[in-house]
Every structure is written in C-alpha cells, then in structure tokens.
Amino acid sequence: MMSEAFDTAVAQDAPDPRLGRRAPEVLDEFQRRERHPEFRVDLERIRFSPYFSRLSAVTQVISQTGAGLAVHNRLTHSVKVSAVARAIAVQVSHDRGAQGRVVAQLGGCDPVVAQAAAAAHDLGHPPFGHLGEQTLDRLAKDRFGLSEGFEGNAQTFRIITRLDEHDRAGTGLNLTAAVRAAVLKYPWLRRQGRDGAGGPQTPRGLTPSSPGGGANKFSVYALDLADMQDARQAYPAIGEYQQTVECAVMDIADDIAYSLHDLDDFYRAGLLNQATISSEFRAWRRERAELAHLDPTELRIAERTPGRSLELLWRRLADKDPWIADEDAFIEAVSRVNEDVVEGLLSVPFDGSLLAERSLSQFTSAWINRLQHSVTVSAEPPVRSGHVSLSTAAWHEVAVLKFLHQRFILERPDLAVYQRGQASVLERLVDGFAAWLDDPHDVRRAPRRLLDLVDLAGEDHDRLRRDHPELVDAEGPDLRVRATGRGIIDYVAALTDAQAMHLDAMINGGSERLWEGGQGL
Structure with missing residues (x-):
C-alpha cells in the first residue's frame, strides 16, 4: 500500500518525484493496467540482472564447497532479506495511526520498493565476502591512488546506476528515484567522514576507518554523486544523513536475516561449539558484577577468558549507542539467546534428520517473525538510527546474535588462514590486469568488458573533474x-x-584448462 501522500498525488494527477528515472520510460499495456507498475519494473529488472545471478556463487561467510549446499550464499541471503523487508514494509505501510502519518510525511513506504532495495543491496559484494571487500579497498588505494578505495555499498549503487545496463547506455538499470534512494544505506561520500570524531553523535558508518581516512561505510563514490543527489531530491523531508523509510526497512531486514541465517549455516556445519559458547554466557552472568569493575585494558588482554567477550560487547554498545543501549535490556537479551540458542538449539547437534530440519526451521521462523514485528517509526530519530528501527529489546537481541558469529566464527584462526589465501588471489588478479593494460603490445587482447569498464571510468573521471573539481584529489596519480x-x-x-x-x-x-569458465570475460 502506498503512502497517503502518494495517494493524494495520484488523485490530483500530480507527478510523483519518487517515480523519476534518469531516462524516459515507456510501459507496455499490461504494466499500465497496474496501479503502481514502476516499482515492479524495477524489482524485475534487478532480479534479471547478471549481477544478481552471480550472487549465487559469491561467499556469504563460509564457502559452499567447504560446507555443502545447505549454506547461504549472497543470492539466497538477498532473497530472504527481500522477504523480511516486504513483510516489515507491509506492516508499516498499513498503519493508519500516528506512525502511518509519519511515514506518509517522510515519503511513504512501498513494499515493492523495500523488496527491490533488498534484492539489490548486496550486488556490490566482490568475491570472497567481506575479506574481498577489504582487500580491494586496500588495493584501490595503494595500487591506483583511489582515495575512496572500494566499498561494497558504493559498488552496489555504481552497478545499478552505471555498470549494469538494461536498454540505454549510460543510465544503468534506469531505476526509479525511490529504489535508487532505498539502496543508499550510508548516503554520503567517503570524504565526508575525514574530519569526524566518531562516537554517539556520529551517524552509524560515518566514523572514520582510520584517522583522516574517511567514512568507514559509504554508499556512493564521487563519480556517481549526481545519481545520489537526483534520487534523494525526491525525499525533501529526509535529513542529509538519514535513510529513506524504505531504506531503513531494508537495513533492518538485512540485520535480521544476517543474524539468523548465518547462525543457521554455522549450526548445520557443526562450527558452533555449544560447550564453549555456554561457558561464555554462564561466566558473564555469574561474574557480571566483578567484570563491570574491570579496566578495559584488562578485559581486552583476557578477552579469551569466558565472560570477558560479552562484557566487551556490552561496553561497546553502551559507548557507541547510548540512545538505545540499556543494561536491563542487554541482560534480558543475553538470557533469551542463552535459553533459545545456546541451551536450546545448540544443545542438540544438527544431524541432517527430518526432525533436525523441522526444529531448525521452527526456531528460525519464530525468531524472524518476532523480530520483524518489533519495529517502531520515529519522525526525528537519533543520528545513529533510522526513521524505522527495531524496538529496544529486539535491537539488543540482534546484537547478541551477531556476537555469536563474530566471536566464535569470524575470529577462528583456520578461517583467517583460508581468507589470507583468498586475499592473495585478488592481489594477483589486480596486479596481472594492471600489467596487461600497461602493455602497449598486447592491451588490445584484454577482455572486452574490462576495456569497456576502464573507458566508463575515464568518462566518469572527466565528468567529475569538469562538474565537481573540488572532489578530485589534487595529489596522487593522474586521471588516466x-x-x-x-x-x-x-x-x-x-x-x-x-x-x-x-x-x-x-x-x-x-592452468592448462584454457576454455573452462572463460565465457563472457
């Protein structure tokens, strides 16, 4: 259901800026019969994109080749985020009370827009998950002097507005302003975080990744700034650093899906040691009073000692997000996760039986259903929150669920060794292609798509220098x-x-296998 503001615009036959595209669009007769077909066109355009299809072979956290087909990849994750986002958006858009009026004033919340943004949100993820993102960021800066480096969210926006194409050159998928804006989780440039100090008064993601290094998270490169500005103009009621309502819904859905679907994967793969995790939870609950008085340095030194990691989690939440962090809510969240996950789900190892499948499905469905119904709407949210956010209880529960992955999976030494090997693959590829393009005798035989992308980047850099010279770094390599x-x-x-x-x-x-896997390079 569309917002009341949009319904009024339709009744008055007034143009809705949310429907604006970068190039004129002609809808066929079947599409014109639908009330609001433009957003459905966007959703299908994203779903039919080769960038969307490739997500089936991009790692979420652990590789399918190492843990079987049951684990999530970026495609299955995106499909499930879309389902959760649509459910939340339907709930929000059907509200006819005070919250519904706030949503209408902010520009509305169309379920298909939220669904489309969720489908697109991971398009920019490179090979090998977040490890690949960090590696390409470093290579972009060190090898080519690109101060903005690489960021998966900004790459997503570049794909839908520039790199992918439907039927017109230079307009990307030519999506509506609503969907383009809904993809902008971090609606700023990396350079906007250069002078930020971080902390509770800094928007989430704008905190510098290092002193003077710019925003840790951002959703648009300077090359694509015009597209962001065009999309955001359709939402005059949304603040400079705030997400649109549909974007906030997508962001929440991503958090919910990530916290539970990764848990699903690790449980199936037998990677979560119930005894170790139980020891962490029991120690924190038993020693909470003593741990609260320990110096932060002492805690970090003894982080592997049971109970210390949970205490550090609580302190990080309290320091970064005092607008919502609540000690009682955190204690309740730890208790709920301990009861449902640690002493519940993990107490019985997954054995692949039908009973195990049913138990896991029931567990996941119950948690997702409760979390997606635990959302609130605010006209003036804190700077680190969105107009749509999780309730205090649900926010803490998601934080504790994520803690399970970060503490007991992502910090494993065996995973670190594997990831370092993946990083070296990307380094060799970048160096190999750079040397190839620098070879005047053989550059003409480089992959055609690679040459096309270099040409596009050249056009974008020329345009940036012409339209926004202040955004072009004065120092560093030349534009070529x-x-x-x-x-x-x-x-x-x-x-x-x-x-x-x-x-x-x-x-x-x-490799001696010349033709395998080389199509379309």
Whole structure:
C-alpha cells in the first residue's frame, strides 16, 4: 500500500518525484493496467540482472564447497532479506495511526520498493565476502591512488546506476528515484567522514576507518554523486544523513536475516561449539558484577577468558549507542539467546534428520517473525538510527546474535588462514590486469568488458573533474591511472568466487584448462 501522500498525488494527477528515472520510460499495456507498475519494473529488472545471478556463487561467510549446499550464499541471503523487508514494509505501510502519518510525511513506504532495495543491496559484494571487500579497498588505494578505495555499498549503487545496463547506455538499470534512494544505506561520500570524531553523535558508518581516512561505510563514490543527489531530491523531508523509510526497512531486514541465517549455516556445519559458547554466557552472568569493575585494558588482554567477550560487547554498545543501549535490556537479551540458542538449539547437534530440519526451521521462523514485528517509526530519530528501527529489546537481541558469529566464527584462526589465501588471489588478479593494460603490445587482447569498464571510468573521471573539481584529489596519480584502476576494480569485483580462482590460475600460468569458465570475460 502506498503512502497517503502518494495517494493524494495520484488523485490530483500530480507527478510523483519518487517515480523519476534518469531516462524516459515507456510501459507496455499490461504494466499500465497496474496501479503502481514502476516499482515492479524495477524489482524485475534487478532480479534479471547478471549481477544478481552471480550472487549465487559469491561467499556469504563460509564457502559452499567447504560446507555443502545447505549454506547461504549472497543470492539466497538477498532473497530472504527481500522477504523480511516486504513483510516489515507491509506492516508499516498499513498503519493508519500516528506512525502511518509519519511515514506518509517522510515519503511513504512501498513494499515493492523495500523488496527491490533488498534484492539489490548486496550486488556490490566482490568475491570472497567481506575479506574481498577489504582487500580491494586496500588495493584501490595503494595500487591506483583511489582515495575512496572500494566499498561494497558504493559498488552496489555504481552497478545499478552505471555498470549494469538494461536498454540505454549510460543510465544503468534506469531505476526509479525511490529504489535508487532505498539502496543508499550510508548516503554520503567517503570524504565526508575525514574530519569526524566518531562516537554517539556520529551517524552509524560515518566514523572514520582510520584517522583522516574517511567514512568507514559509504554508499556512493564521487563519480556517481549526481545519481545520489537526483534520487534523494525526491525525499525533501529526509535529513542529509538519514535513510529513506524504505531504506531503513531494508537495513533492518538485512540485520535480521544476517543474524539468523548465518547462525543457521554455522549450526548445520557443526562450527558452533555449544560447550564453549555456554561457558561464555554462564561466566558473564555469574561474574557480571566483578567484570563491570574491570579496566578495559584488562578485559581486552583476557578477552579469551569466558565472560570477558560479552562484557566487551556490552561496553561497546553502551559507548557507541547510548540512545538505545540499556543494561536491563542487554541482560534480558543475553538470557533469551542463552535459553533459545545456546541451551536450546545448540544443545542438540544438527544431524541432517527430518526432525533436525523441522526444529531448525521452527526456531528460525519464530525468531524472524518476532523480530520483524518489533519495529517502531520515529519522525526525528537519533543520528545513529533510522526513521524505522527495531524496538529496544529486539535491537539488543540482534546484537547478541551477531556476537555469536563474530566471536566464535569470524575470529577462528583456520578461517583467517583460508581468507589470507583468498586475499592473495585478488592481489594477483589486480596486479596481472594492471600489467596487461600497461602493455602497449598486447592491451588490445584484454577482455572486452574490462576495456569497456576502464573507458566508463575515464568518462566518469572527466565528468567529475569538469562538474565537481573540488572532489578530485589534487595529489596522487593522474586521471588516466585512476580511471584504469577503477575499471580494474569494477571488473574484478564483478567476478564470482570460482571465476576469480580460475582467472588467477590462467593469468598466472597455473592452468592448462584454457576454455573452462572463460565465457563472457
């Protein structure tokens, strides 16, 4: 259901800025019969994109080849985020009370827009998950002098507005302003975080990744700034650093899905040691009073001692998000996760039986249903929150669920060794393509798509220098080197895990299987 504001605009036959595209769009007769077909067109355009299809072969956290087909990849994750986002958006858009009026004043909350943004939100993820994102960020800065580096959210926006194409050159998928704006989780440039101090008065993600290094998270490169400005103009009631309502819904859905679907994967793969996790939870609850008086340095030194990691989690939440962090709510969240997950789900190892499948399905469904119905709407939210946010209880529960992954999976030494090997694959690919494009005798035989992406980046850098010279770094390599670097990064980021491994073997002379997996390079 659309917002009341949109319904009024339709009744008056007034144009809705949310429907604006970068190029004129002609809808067929079937589409014109629907009341609001434009957003449905966007959703299908995203779903039919090759960038969306490739997500089936991009790692979420652990590889399918190492843990079986049951684990999530970026595609299955995106599909489930879309389902959760739509459910939340339907709930929000049907509210006819005070919260519904706030939503209407902010620009509305169309379920299909939230669904489309959720489908698109991970398009920019490179091979090998977050490890690949960190590696490409470093390579973009160190190899090519690209101060903005690489960021998965900004890459998503670049894909839908520039790199992917439907039927018109230069307009990307030519999506409506509503969907483009709903993808902007962090609606600012990296440079806008350079002088930020971080802390509870800084928008989430705008905190510098390092002193002077710019925002840790951002959703648009300077090259694509015009598209962000165009999309955001459709939402005059949304503040500079705030998400649209549909974007906030997508962001919450991503958090819910991530916290539970990764838990599903790790439980199936037998990677969560119930005894170890139970010891952490029991120790924190038993020693909470004593732990509260420990110096932060002492806690970090003894972080592996049971109970210390949960105490550090609570302190991080209290320091960064005092607008919602509540000690009683955190204690309740720890108790609920301990009862339902640690002493409940994990107490019986997953054995692949039908009973185990039913138990896991019931557990996941119950949690998702409760969390997606635990949302509130605010006209003037805190700077680190969105107009739509989780309730205090649900916010703490999601934080504790994420803690399970971060503490007991992502910090595993065996995973770190594997990821370092994946990082070296990306390094060799970037260096190999850079050397190829720098070879005047053989550059013409480089992959056509790579050459096209370099040309696009060159056009974008020229336009940025002409329209926004203040955004062009005065120091560093010339624009040709930067354009080449951005084109290479765009190319490598669009590979699947398997394509990256195969290309690495080929370009470094380690494969004799010439034709396998090389189509469309």
